[in-house]
Amino acid sequence: MTTLFTNARLIDPEGGTDAPGQLLVRNGRIAAVDAASDPAALLAAQGLRAEDVTVQDCGGKCLAPGIVDIGVKVCEPGERHKESYKTAGLAAAAGGVTTIVTRPDTAPAIDSPETLEFVTRRAQADTPVNVLPMAALTKGREGREMTEIGFLMDAGAVAFSDCDHVVTDTKVFQRALAYARSCGALVIAHPQEPVLSRGAAATSGKFAALYGLPAVSPMAERMGLDRDIALLEMTGAKYHADQITTARALPALERAKANGLDITAGTSIHHLTLNELDVAGYRSFFKVKPPLRAEDDRLAVVEAVRTGLIDIISSMHTPQDEESKRLPFEEAAAGAVALETLLPAALRLYHAELVDLPTLFRAMALNPARRLGLDSGRLAVDAPADLVLFDADVPFVLDRFKLRSKSQNTPYDGQRMQGRVEATFVAGEAVYRRD
């Protein structure tokens, strides 16, 4: 199967380019990337006949590497009514996400090879996009005993994380990091001082004070990161901070990178595009973890994405049913669905002229793929043909009831967005086309 994407605006995060061109896909991989616009010449150079090639006219729209999303929660096992592999897969495909890296914070947690195998089977049966599972770092995500990191890697775990549970016992975390290093495993942690942030529903500041919400200082994130960095110096482990959301944590991250530690950092699309004031009248769809920050923090984090200090943007897709959100703000569950809104929301940063498209796809495709040792996330010959075709400019109003996720807890409901996915391809095959 050979497909030629013509008349495209190619977004190449590796080269940092955003330019017209065409792209040839053969046998699920990228066979040629060409800045010229003459299909016949390209086919001739590749020794192909026109009748053997399917042509996809991109109509000048953007063609970029498919998004690699680290930290997607699919609620299997345990809460399939919130999100299944099937619905998550449909949502991902519709959102231009070609690889989802799933979180182990299910009920029960994915902390044994047996559970991981179950999840992998479910994913293969039902999901049109690539699914790579993460496993818990400690059993039951309880922070007491490490999981079978070696066996779990053999079963396909690509990273180890207790998700939003901080491993409070520093000795346990140190040992887990040291052991993970010996296996070559990537550990993903949630940098947060756990005692300071206990019970918090908002970031401390004018807003939380006025609304009388239990709040955590943004400093708790830096304190958590500082501890983790010290442990990396001790253990030399391979580490990724799931969400850096505050300005004060950035200098510590920069120093750790300069000192040569094996550290990367992510942030969530919500912290890049929303701030604490969006919660307004206790709107629980805006309750995420860590809580939304002040506008100064948001801008600092956007800038860190632009410079590359923050490596990765994730959806932090967290489905919650209506019942767990229709509660007083303090009691409501945290999290938001975001697989389908990740790209349009990220394009807000592009339209605000804060970040260009190659930089966005560096953070959403190239860097996460590299961090996981995948060869996707690039528009390069021999890379997997995981691609997203999107119109960066078309405006629309988001209607949450049209989302494909089983849960529709998005903070962007009713908001104006700009940019929409036209089609998504995994290994050269279309897994989504807009009707």
Place this chain on the structure above:
Amino acid sequence: MSFEHRHLLGIEPLKPHEITAILDLADEYVALNRRPEKHSDVLAGLTQINMFFENSTRTQASFELAGKRLGADVMNMAMQASSIKKGETLIDTAMTLNAMHPDLLVVRHPHSGAVDLLAQKVNCAVLNAGDGKHEHPTQALLDALTIRRSKGRLHRLNIAICGDIAHSRVARSNLILLGKMENRIRLIGPPTLVPGQFAEFGAEIYDDMREGLKDVDVVMMLRLQKERMDGGFIPSEREYYHRYGLDAEKLALAKPDAIVMHPGPMNRGVEIDGTLADDINRSVIQEQVEMGVAVRMAAMDLLARNLRAERQEKAG
């Protein structure tokens, strides 16, 4: 009368002239309440339900009396004792009550924002009787009425709010109301109980009580809410009393005619000296209780007028 709200959820949405409208009407109800025959039937035929998800004696009694004096059918529901224990959610409880066609719903809840949430789900007027650490609007209104009657005005006063600001919805509502009416507000207490962010609302923050009380017209004391403490906010009650308890010596730094207020119930010997609290020349604590009934009558009267107008419009 210009008061255009369906609910009374907080002071924050109110405009200064609306606050004045409530207080003016409350003044009339103070007069009514002092007559031997203290009855009106402006709420006749209406049903008022008091839902308290948190213990309350004074506020609940005040709302109940206010409703009865205006002729409403009043029902009290102690919510800890009932459905909450059976696992019913707040929304379910609200929907159940809504089906009984109440006209006025008075709600207290331990979580900030819970009363707003409930108000979105019912067809009647909702009065916030205190939600978590957020607002307690009728308390701020009764405090404002007490100040206005005692000082003859409700603007350009120096007002000190002292004590556990962090855990206090009374402090938040008062800060907003008194700020809207253009007063200078000082917040006094240890830094563990006075969040610095309140400075951004224009309040001045003092951790030295003596300094903070200098030349103030009004001293509002707050209850040290022991039940709200995670523990460790103050070293001990006696040290707290020494540094932040109001006694005659500290009060001497305020203006000679400064009044002393307290929302009750008081911890005598913790935040306020017992003799001072009973001093009828300085303390207006009993007046506050009296104003409470009048202000609640005024608020329910105004909301009921809007409710009737809305229903008439729908019917007509």
